Amino acid sequence: MAKTKTAFFCQNCGTQYAKWVGQCSACKEWNTVVEEVIQKAEKSSWKVSPGPTKKTAKPLRVNEISTEKELRLDTFDLEFNRVLGGGLVPGALVLLGGEPGVGKSTLILQIALKLPYRTLYVSGEESQKQIKMRADRIHPNSETCFILTETKTQNIFQQIEATEPDIVVIDSIQTLHSDYIESAAGSISQVRECTAELIKFAKETNTPVILIGHITKDGSIAGPKILEHMVDTVLQFEGDRNYVYRILRALKNRFGSTAELGIYEMQGTGLRQVNNPSEILISKNDEGLSGTAIASTVEGMRPLMIEIQALVSTAVYGTPQRSTTGYNAKRLNMLLAVLEKRAGFKLGAKDVFLNITGGISVDDPAIDLAVIAAILSSNADIPIEKGICFAAEVGLAGEIRPVQRVEQRISEAEKMGFTTIYIARNNKISIKNSKIIIELISRIEDVVSSLFG
Numbered sequence: 001m002a003k004t005k006t007a008f009f010c011q012n013c014g015t016q017y018a019k020w021v022g023q024c025s026a027c028k029e030w031n032t033v034v035e036e037v038i039q040k041a042e043k044s045s046w047k048v049s050p051g052p053t054k055k056t057a058k059p060l061r062v063n064e065i066s067t068e069k070e071l072r073l074d075t076f077d078l079e080f081n082r083v084l085g086g087g088l089v090p091g092a093l094v095l096l097g098g099e100p101g102v103g104k105s106t107l108i109l110q111i112a113l114k115l116p117y118r119t120l121y122v123s124g125e126e127s128q129k130q131i132k133m134r135a136d137r138i139h140p141n142s143e144t145c146f147i148l149t150e151t152k153t154q155n156i157f158q159q160i161e162a163t164e165p166d167i168v169v170i171d172s173i174q175t176l177h178s179d180y181i182e183s184a185a186g187s188i189s190q191v192r193e194c195t196a197e198l199i200k201f202a203k204e205t206n207t208p209v210i211l212i213g214h215i216t217k218d219g220s221i222a223g224p225k226i227l228e229h230m231v232d233t234v235l236q237f238e239g240d241r242n243y244v245y246r247i248l249r250a251l252k253n254r255f256g257s258t259a260e261l262g263i264y265e266m267q268g269t270g271l272r273q274v275n276n277p278s279e280i281l282i283s284k285n286d287e288g289l290s291g292t293a294i295a296s297t298v299e300g301m302r303p304l305m306i307e308i309q310a311l312v313s314t315a316v317y318g319t320p321q322r323s324t325t326g327y328n329a330k331r332l333n334m335l336l337a338v339l340e341k342r343a344g345f346k347l348g349a350k351d352v353f354l355n356i357t358g359g360i361s362v363d364d365p366a367i368d369l370a371v372i373a374a375i376l377s378s379n380a381d382i383p384i385e386k387g388i389c390f391a392a393e394v395g396l397a398g399e400i401r402p403v404q405r406v407e408q409r410i411s412e413a414e415k416m417g418f419t420t421i422y423i424a425r426n427n428k429i430s431i432k433n434s435k436i437i438i439e440l441i442s443r444i445e446d447v448v449s450s451l452f453g
Contacts, residue, residue: 008033011188034189035182073167073208075111079264079273082300083235083248085256088167088208092255093199095173095228097213097221098237103246103266104212105171106134107237110270113139117166120159124151124175124185138270151185153178153194157201165207170198172212174222186222195230228252239266243359245280246271260300278305278416281358288386291378295370296391296409296421297362303405303412305389306362310374311353320349326356327371328363335372335394342398343444345379366403368394369422372444373451382452387419392427398444402427410436422447 008017010024012032023030072087081087088094098104105126112119113135123131128147135142146163150156153176160168170176176194177185184190195211202209211231214222221228228234232254239246248262264271265280274280282294282305291310296303308327315321324332332354339345352375356362370390377384391409393401402424403409410429413421414436423429425440441447 006035006182009036034187036189073117076114076116077111077273078275079248079262080107080111082302083250083256083260083262084233085250085253085260088210089232089255090206090208091202092208092233093195093202093231094208094210094233094235095213095221095231096210096235096237097215099215102237102239103264103271104237106138107246107248107264107271108169108171108210108212109134110138112145112167112169113142115167116144118164119145119167119169120148120163120165121145121169121171122148122150122156123171124149125171137268151175151177153197157197160201168198168202168207168209170209170211172214173227174214191222191227192230195227199230240359245274245359247360257300261302261304277302277358278412281306281360282416283307283357288383290381290383291374293370293374293377293384294389294418295367296389296413297364297367298405298408299362299364303408305412305416305418306360306367307357308367308370308374309355309357310371310378311351312347312375312378313351315349315351321351321353323352324354326359326361327354327367331368332371334396335368336375338394338396338398339372339375339444343448345376347375347379350379365393366391366409368392369400369447373422373447376448376452380452384451385420387417388422388451389413389418389420390422392422392424392441394444400424400441400443400447407431410434410438422450 008020009015010027010029010032011034012024012027012029015024015026017033020035021033024032072089074087075081096104096108109121109131112121128149131147146165148156148159150159173191173195174186177190178193178197181189181193198209201207216222233250234252236249236251237246238249244266246264246266248264250256250258250260252258263274263277265274293308295306295308297306322329322333332352336347336352340347354371369392372394373384373390391403391406393403395401406423406427407429410421410431414434418436420437420439422439422441425442429438439450441450
């Protein structure tokens with residue numbers, strides 16, 4: 001048996017050292033030098049029985065490669081399937097990140113309990129009794145979900161070989177440790193090595209693996225950045241603790257779109273899928289309130305109606321405040337400059353606060369017109385008539401620019417009961433026999449005169 005040899009590498013730039021140092025001399029970063037194994041003893045990280053699952057790769061001509069659509073595993077969760085692109089791809093690694101307490105473990109355990117496939121849920125953070133207490137609230141009568149509390153990858157692979165699951169869940173990747181690396185669990189080297197072993201297992205056995213990952217203070221997934229490059233799909237589970245709604249986004253997806261969005265509602269019995277998010281994102285208020293406008297936006301393939309609230313008030317202090325929740329603050333400053341330059345509204349000495357209700361963040365430029373309408377409504381203290389919504393981008397010259405997939409936005413607005421929608425004059429529309437009134441505008445001045453006279 002060969003002796004294990006180790007060396008020290010900087011996890012930031014890759015510089016090798018003979019011994020540990022506090023600061024890397026190449027990139028000047030502190031505490032990034034970690035001991036890694038460069039020649040390990042002869043031992044197998046996991047064992048695969050010889051059979052049809054283990055194949056030897058060989059080159060193929062492009063025209064010989066099959067283009068048949070690969071079958072996906074249905075997770076029986078419409079929102080999760082939508083974000084993944086139709087379900088779990090066999091052999092894929094899915095990394096789910098999110099803030100502590102947002103509901104990552106609850107979401108994955110809920111899916112694992114309801115799957116008809118043989119599922120192995122590996123937890124390094126909770127005991128089997130703790131997981132059972134949570135499972136009793138969600139779906140207590142599952143016969144296909146197996147719970148394992150283990151952190152050593154070699155022991156996990158032994159149980160995988162004995163159980164032969166169709167899906168493996170790891171909660172979380174930062175708690176695992178491997179015999180290959182001497183450093184502590186959660187270190188950069190351990191996270192990378194454990195993920196590499198799981199990738200090898202997933203690809204050779206065609207078994208999908210779902211990893212749950214911690215995040216850092218700035219919101220990025222903890223561990224080396226290479227972790228996100230190694231996996232096939234990176235999902236972000238986010239939500240404000242003050243709201244019951246949670247949003248699932250795809251930051252990276254090799255097998256589908258990254259623009260899709262899944263919405264859940266946190267309840268005592270788990271996470272409920274929200275199939276019509278427009279109803280929860282618009283407040284049911286019959287009274288006409290100034291500073292409120294409705295925008296028709298699109299997230300992936302799903303159209304949404306969202307409510308935008310604005311408050312414009314005289315600045316008490318010398319410097320006016322610009323504050324946003326769920327919207328880009330720099331884009332707000334740009335729209336305020338356009339209003340002042342092109343439409344003549346003096347907002348430079350006023351505080352402007354903007355909020356997108358429901359606790360979600362939107363970066364679709366099609367909500368620009370609704371943002372401006374809400375600001376002007378609050379500034380004049382005149383409510384916008386009920387039944388009006390907006391879907392257009394605003395340019396720096398004050399022109400109203402067309403947006404993509406406007407027909408989907410119009411159909412969603414009509415379905416939600418809106419009577420009028422403002423869009424750009426240059427948008428090409430082929431909708432016929434629509435009950436909603438379509439107002440075509442080309443400049444901000446047209447919007448001001450139409451809404452406020």
